[in-house]
Amino acid sequence: MRKPSPATATASASGTPASAASSSKTPCCTKVGLKRGPWTPEEDELLADYIKREGEGRWRTLPKRAGLLRCGKSCRLRWMNYLRPSVKRGQIAPDEEDLILRLHRLLGNRWSLIAGRIPGRTDNEIKNYWNTHLSKKLISQGIDPRTHKPLNPNPSSSSPQQEPIHARPPPPQPSAPKLPNPNLESAGHGDGEENNWQNSDGLMMGSHGNSNDDENMDYCTDDVFSSFFNSLINEDLFVNQQQQQLQQPHVPTDPGSLGYGVIWEAALTSSATTGFNNEDEHKRLLDHANKRF
DNA sequence: AACTTCATCAACCGCGGAGCT
DNA sequence: TAGCTCCGCGGTTGATGAAGT
Structure with a gap:
């Protein structure tokens, strides 16, 4: 609520060095060149439009198909926690x-x-x-x-x-x-x-x-x-x-x-x-x- | 006004389970 | 059965604004 939509620039991208750590379990997140940090309205639109057309799932390959420079995990999280139409925003009653x-x-x-x-x-x-x-x-x-x-x-x-x-x-x-x-x-x-x-x-x-x-x-x-x-x-x-x-x-x-x-x-x-x-x-x-x- | 501390929450990270080959 | 990939979860981090000094 305080931050209606994190449309700010990517900025520091949460810079934990952990992202550089080698992890064969989540290779999609370790690829260089993928964007991190807050989502822009343009990215939101790309993701929402794509999911409306093609549906959820196949998160790993979704970013490429949707034209996003994000890892699948990030896309899924953004959709689940913010973009999904059913997400209710505002104060907890x-x-x-x-x-x-x-x-x-x-x-x-x-x-x-x-x-x-x-x-x-x-x-x-x-x-x-x-x-x-x-x-x-x-x-x-x-x-x-x-x-x-x-x-x-x-x-x-x-x-x-x-x-x-x-x-x-x-x-x-x-x-x-x-x-x-x-x-x-x-x-x-x-x-x-x-x-x-x-x-x-x-x-x-x-x-x-x-x-x-x-x-x-x-x-x-x-x-x-x-x-x-x-x-x-x-x-x-x-x-x-x-x-x-x-x-x-x-x-x-x-x-x-x-x-x-x-x-x-x-x-x-x-x-x-x-x-x-x-x-x-x-x-x-x-x-x-x-x-x- | 400037600085510090606190509160909030979006996003990231690592792990484990499920499914597939 | 073992190994691999993908997905989803819970814990944690860090950016940002508000409140306090």
Whole structure:
């Protein structure tokens, strides 16, 4: 908002020497002669026109085909975060902020997942908003923005059960499984929002085209999963679950060892509202959740 | 007015997963 | 199966303007 459109000259081009580092993984970005830094209106027009004509995808070769001196990554980023027609610009509304907070409490720094549930918002935007606004806001409220737990828990309660059970551990957590990324709405197929339905919470649900990924999930449909997900978003239920978890004696003491499986497991274990009452059902739903996230 | 510090956010970087050969 | 390429993600950087001194 502050910078309506970065149409300024390329200038210093963020001059990190890293760009010169040899990396066979991203050769397109190391080629000399490619432009970097802020996009000009002319470049924006070239990119937008091309994608309107030819569609998204094939990012690596897109710049050449579109007549741009950019790497594919840069083009993709510009399109996804700025040029896409569905991108909503402007202030994050209070209800969006509330949704981000709740989703982050559930998902951690899974920005693309969070963005996929908030129409018109990009992962980059949400990530920035979190880092500049929400994390500070939580800290000012005495809440750890990573765990959503009080920063200074009552020292008298020495119980390790106060440790977060649902929050994602900090990035370098080798034991936290990197869950498959379904990339449901945020990328890959344009404006996915059109195919989603929106519940009363403003949450984008459903519309995962690849619903045949688990034959064993016949009975556990996306609707069921969405309901389950919704139930997790629900504030009251979540608080309930936390309270129940705190009473469970077997809660691991090392939050760093917690993966999302534990999160879902804990939610499932404590959630009587989902209607899954035996272990098999729990396991199946958990598998489904892990596939989704 | 000049300078410094802070806040914001677009863009870059490196990594890992998926798909293909 | 191994190697390669492409894509997408999350973390980080740096340019810019605002606010403070």
